[in-house]
Amino acid sequence: MIAYLGRVLDALDQLGNAIIGGSPVETISAHSFRAAKKGNPLAQVVVDVLDEIMPNHGRIAAQDVLARAEAIAAIEKEALG
Numbered sequence: 001m002i003a004y005l006g007r008v009l010d011a012l013d014q015l016g017n018a019i020i021g022g023s024p025v026e027t028i029s030a031h032s033f034r035a036a037k038k039g040n041p042l043a044q045v046v047v048d049v050l051d052e053i054m055p056n057h058g059r060i061a062a063q064d065v066l067a068r069a070e071a072i073a074a075i076e077k078e079a080l081g
Contacts, residue, residue, distance in 0.1 A: 013027040016028050027065060
């Protein structure tokens with residue numbers, strides 16, 4: 001049940017990111033981390049707040065998005081032969 005709840009919360013996070021104009025497969029945290037690296041001041045505020053709750057949250061979120069993308073790519077590559 002906990003794993004299910006985590007997946008649902010992650011999906012809602014991705015939905016929120018899509019609603020604000022981001023990629024539907026990226027979380028708000030990962031999007032903010034990337035945007036902050038490019039100098040977006042609002043994104044930096046989001047990253048700073050999240051880092052207070054969980055250190056390196058944005059970087060971890062970005063790594064999770066990359067790992068998820070690589071896993072999906074492997075599944076699709078296998079399916080396509």
